[in-house]
Amino acid sequence: AWSPDGTRILTTSTDRTAGVRDATTGHLQCTLTGHTQTVTGGAWSPDGTRILTTSTDCTAGIWDATTGHLQCTLTGHTQTVTGGAWSPDATRILTTSTDSTAR
Structure with missing residues (x-):
């Protein structure tokens, strides 16, 4: 995902990890x-300061992007949590799962 x-x-x-990479150099x-x-x-959060991750461990994580x-x-x-998204104002998060729920 692009910042x-x-x-x-x-x-x-x-x-079990995610990585933040420089888009030019990798x-x-x-x-x-x-x-x-x-x-x-x-x-990525809309302002680029936080990251949301999803996992087969049934959780989502919020991380400091720096x-x-x-x-x-x-x-x-x-x-498994299959997807996640931030609201446009970054005050809410939506996650989806193979358990047929969205939270």
């Missing part, structure tokens, strides 16, 4: 470590 300003990209992995700027299973996707620090773990789904 809102186009300078960074978010990559996700089966190794240099890894920080690693998001905290999920216990595959990271299935991610989304430091990679986990700010919050969102729970409630009972199966």
